[in-house]
Amino acid sequence: MPHIVIIGNGIAGITAARELRKGGDDQISVVSSETDHFFSRTALMYIYMGHMTYTHTKPYEDGFWTKNRIDLLRAHVTSVDFEQKQLTTDTGQTLRYDVLLLALGSQPNRPAALGVALRGVQGLYGMPDLEQLEALTAEGISRAVVVGGGLIGIELCEMLLSRQIPVSFLVREKSFWSSVLPAEESALVTRHIRDHHVDLHLETEVAELHDDGNGRVGAVSTTAGQRLDAQFVGVSVGVSANIGWLRGTSLETDRGILVDDYLRTNVPDVYALGDCVQHRTPPPGRKPVEQIWYTGRIMGETVAKTLLGQPTPYRPGVFFNSAKFFDIEYQTYGDVPARLPDDGTLASFYWAHPDGKKAFRVNYRTDTGAVTGMNALGIRQRQDVWTRWIEEKRPVSYVLEHLPQANFDPEFFRQYEGDIIAAYNAQHPGTAVRVKAKKGLFGLFA
Incomplete structure (x- = not known):
């Protein structure tokens, strides 16, 4: 019986596992170090704000995986031997595969000015980030700074304000998300952010982070010459494919893992899907790299069809x-x-x-x-x-x-x-x- 190993238990990897089980009897293993079970990562902010619990974000009961013969391994993959078709985890375990699906996700970018190792400086991508933010909040945060004008940035602002933590929002553009939104929409959202008592600083970036003397961030200096007190700095300056550990191997990468229309990599029997993917020839109307929840789901469905004997190109449709x-x-x-x-x-x-x-x-x-x-x-x-x-x-x-x-x-x-x-x-x-x-x-x- 062929063994299909999936690295990553996000929406892409889990969708592939479910669809493969629906249509076949292959052995399926999912390896992830983040959580024991799949959860909706887009709901992290609602857990923090008290609208949901972690259990609410799990679409399937914990017994679902055993019932459907999908093996879950809580471990971190440290290396892959593509020639021998095996991977090694941080626990020293070796896992052989016949087909490998790389659903590695992405990781928050960290500009040089934010690269210092201070407690209280983090992004918001996965459950470890949420747990760290909860711990920092429990210690007490009197002021916070959020850096970067993307969607995660505005979510972080709303989360912090829900705990009555004043927040300054540093956006390098002239108005919020102006690289994506037309001028009128950008201006509307910019006004709305200020209406919600966010201390919004436009055309401003971080120049330097300051240690409070105990290894934790205590203040932020901006490119506008201001010094802002902050015991927490949220980093929201985009994400990049989580593939650094695979560079230098036989796998071809650029901004992401390079794939063809069928999500195949250059290595035989190895596919990539989700946030870590870069399309050699993007589908019509799409970009080479699209790190969006639903595109991961579609990729999972697409790969499963191909592995079940129905070769299917990735076609996400209208953006x-x-x-x-x-x-x-x-x-x-x-x-x-x-x-x-x-x-x-x-x-x-x-x-x-x-x-x-x-x-x-x-x-x-x-x-x-x-x-x-x-x-x-x-x-x-x-x-x-x-x-x-x-x-x-x-x-x-x-x-x-x-x-x-x-x-x-x-x-x-x-x-x-x-x-x-x-x-x-x-x-x-x-x-x-x-x-x-x-x-x-x-x-x-x-």
Whole structure:
């Protein structure tokens, strides 16, 4: 019986294990040093804030793995011998494989200024980070600094504020996440961050960390010349593939482990999936490296199909992502660059509610009107509807007329399609559109 070994028990590795068991009887082993069982890493902030417990984040009961004959090994893999098809763990155990799946995940980046070994300086990636933050909080933190303007950074700010810990947020850009969000959305979220009493410092980075005299961080000097007291410094300046220990082996790597359309590496019988992957030829509309929860899940499903005798290329479809900026939910579908291309091929329509907490953007081609992407802030949208419209290249007029079909807000929530259409028509009087009615639970509404 072939032995499939999976290194990593995140969403990519566990999805592969589950799908392989559903369709086959091969021996399956999952090796991970982080936790005994798979959990939802995206829920770490909610554990800290008291909304959930660790048990709540485990999708499967602990007996699930034995029942489904998936062997779990709590250990850290220190080396892999690709020629002999075996790996070695920190416990000295040797494990042979017939097929190896590398689902190694990623690790927080640590710029040089943050590279000093001081207690209280950390990222937020896995359970050990959460446990360390809990321990530091228990010791007492009077002030904190979060460095980096990404999604983890704003999560750390919200987490710390939930414990009444004042936090300064250092962002090197002119506004929050301006490398990803268009100017209007970035400005909206920037205002929202400040409304939640975050001490936001824009165009500012860390220059130096200061020891409190006991091996713990005590203050931060910034590139703007300020000195900020801090007993905790959260690092959120992106992540990189967790593959340093494999460099120098026969495995081909760059920013990640290089794979083909079927997630095969250059080494026979070795596949890679999840955050550690770099695609040699990215799927249409995607980037070579995409460290997103759902892409790991899709990769797990894809590899399992191939190993079960149905060779399947990785095709994640239309790009999407979502996040939460305090109490504003954010969704994006398709291609919504921070800045439109200079060649005039794309146009953009943007609407914002006067309350400053809701916004909507749709991008479309200037030659055909075909919608290419959208952003929504504070208004929930249906993924399946937007995916279909983008794939079918529906013109912006059609999309706006049928916009109620995409609304995913709960019943009795106010809908804003009429406001959005009115704003569009005011900007485009020669191509006015009218909202089609949507059948609701209690009748028709627009």
